[in-house]
Amino acid sequence: MAAPPGTPLPTSTARWILLTTVLGSSMALLDSTVVNVALPRIGRDLNAPLTALQWTVNAYLLTLAALILLGGSLGDRYGRRRVFVLGVTWFATASLACGLAPTPGILIAARALQGIGGALLTPGSLALIQASFPPEDRARAVGIWSGFGGIGAAVGPFLGGWLVNGPGWRWVFLLNVPLALICVPVALRHVPESSDERAHGRFDLLGATLGALALALVTYALVEARQGSLTVALTALAGVAAGIGFLHVERRAPDPMMPPxxxxxxxxxxxxxxxxxxxxxxxxxxxxxALQLQVVSGYSPLKAGTAMLPTTALMLLFSARSGALAERIGPRLPLTVGPLLCAAAMLLMLRVGKDAAYLTDVLPALLVMGAGMVTLVAPLTATVLASVDAGRAGLASGINNAAARAAGLVAVAALPLLTGMDDEAYRSPDAFDTAFGHAMPICAAVLAAGALLAAATIRRPPADCAHPECTHHGNVTTPPLEPPAPHKEREERREQPRHDPHPPAIDNPPS
Incomplete structure (x- = not known):
């Protein structure tokens, strides 16, 4: 039975709820920012080929992207606290397996399991805030949550580099275990349970399965395409077939995961x-x-992680202003200029080679990259939410978040193939530098295509966005999630005139 939100700030219970959600979401956020820094050491210690490093990233993204929408639905049906605690426990157990993995295969399998835990806990952290706090306190609660999340995003690469340099890369994963040991007891003792009374037991399991299968098969085909074997070709065809089956199921399912x-x-x-x-x-x-700075430029993991801080710092300092500016002028210009700035930054990264100087070679590119991300990320999130009815904001945000993760998944799989990297490329500075020089223009071209698409298709929404997440976002790897509003509020928001200058806020803010 769902309890009405009734935990106002600044009570002690409210602080415990915020602590729980911050700890839980920090586990997933830190994982998304620190693992890339550890990849060269993982490859060296486990004698792993480049394909294994790709799968170390992609196995996690695969299960997370495929199941994150289902994870939010499970919380609504069976209890948000229950599913959140399950997700934190699952994530920590899989992290322990990652930290103890003796072979690349076991590490990859544990990363896939870790993604399942992430799909359970990531939607749940913000859903708990929405379900626990009264409407007048939610924006402030989300701002506190988002602020700590932004700090975590900023600290993540530095912390990852320090861990890899010091106790070793395994602690990048093992760090999640003590966080979970704090988070779970606090959640069970202090966080009230909540659910959606009108949620039913029907889940789009077939759609989720086909979606995951399509992503997995296509990713496998891209990663292994250098072999040019019949097996790879058949895998690619099977992936396309699974994708077509997914679209067919979504059109016919009574409660589709991604309604057409x-x-x-x-x-x-x-x-x-x-x-x-x-x-x-x-x-x-x-x-x-992360590989270029260590393999080619000779940076230590700590220095490579610290090198990325300016991008996140700019996001933390100026995302709110960017969101406010886009609200005044509309999203079309920011979503056109932002990708072009990021494309310019990637072309500037071509200066980063052997013995690259941080101040003259690396920092200018990262500052331009940060400026581009500040310009586009908050307006992109606001436009997603403003493009659908308020009652579907959670679904829209979930689809957008899953799309971003799937895009990263495909990119990590495809770029080594497109740039001619073989399995030993990351062990050779010259070979990797050559491939990196081919990859950055490809990424810049994809961003330019996104800018042209935005210029041609994006229009000003009919109503301003009053979502806290539109101006509080420090994650540089994925857009934030917006949990579904409770049923009663969804109905009220559908009745709200679209021209209302002060629409009710739908609360919360990646990943």
Missing amino acids: SIFASRQFTAVNLVTLCVYAAFGGFFFLT
Whole structure:
């Protein structure tokens, strides 16, 4: 039975709830920012080929992207606290398996399990805030949550580099265990349970399975395409067939995970296509740059992790202003200029080679990259939410978040193939530098395509966005999630006139 939100700030219970959600979401957020820094050491210690490093990233993204919408539905039906605690426990157990993995295969399998835990806990952290706090306190609670999340995003690469340099890469994963040991007891003792009374037991399991299968098969085909075997070709065809089956199921399912009707909004469809372009480029950039700085430029893991701080710092400092500016002038210009700035930054990264000087070679590119991300990320999120009815904001945000993760997944799989990297490329500075020089223009071209698409298709929404997440976002790897509003509020918001200058806020803010 769902309890009405009734935990006002600044009570002690409210502080415990915020602590729980911050700890839980920090586990997933830290994992998404620190693993790339550890990849060269993982490859060396486990004698892993480049394909194993790709799968170390992609196994996690695969299960997370495929199941994150289902994870939110499970919380609504069976209890948000229950599913959140399950997700945190699952994530920590899989992290322990990652930290103890003796072989690349076991590490990859544990990463896939970790993604399942992430799909359970990521939607749950913000859903708990929405279900626990009264409407007048939610924006402030989300702001506190988002602020700590932004700090975590900023600290993540530095912390990852320090761990890899010090106790070793395994602690990048083992760090999640003590966080879970704090988070779970606090959640069970202090966080009230909540659910959606009108949620039913029907879940789109077939759709989720086909979606995951399509992503897995296509990713496998891209990663292994250098072999040019019949098996790879058949795998690619099977992936396409699974994708077609997924679309067919979504059209016919009574409660689809990704209802086709939401794409009746041309603005929603357009902004998701822009998202695919932008986050594919980001996924390739952050994966390859962490390797380039260490393999080619000779940076230590700590120095490589610290090198990325300016991008996140700019996001933390100026995302709110960017969101406010886009609210005044509309999203079309920011979503056109932002990707072009990021494309310029990736071309500037061509200066980063052997013995690259941080101040003259690396920092200028990262500052331009940060400026581009500040310009586009908050307006992109706001446009996604404003392009659908308020009652579907949670679904729209979940689809957009899943699209961003899937785009990064495909990019990490495809770029080594497109740039001619073999399994030993990351062990050779010259070979990797050559491939990196080919990859950055590809990423820049994808961003330019996203900018052109935004210029041609994005229009000003009919109502301003009053979502806290539109101006509080420090994650540089994925857009934030918006949990579904409780049923009663969804109905009230459908009745709210679209021209209302002060629409009710739908609360919360990646990943």
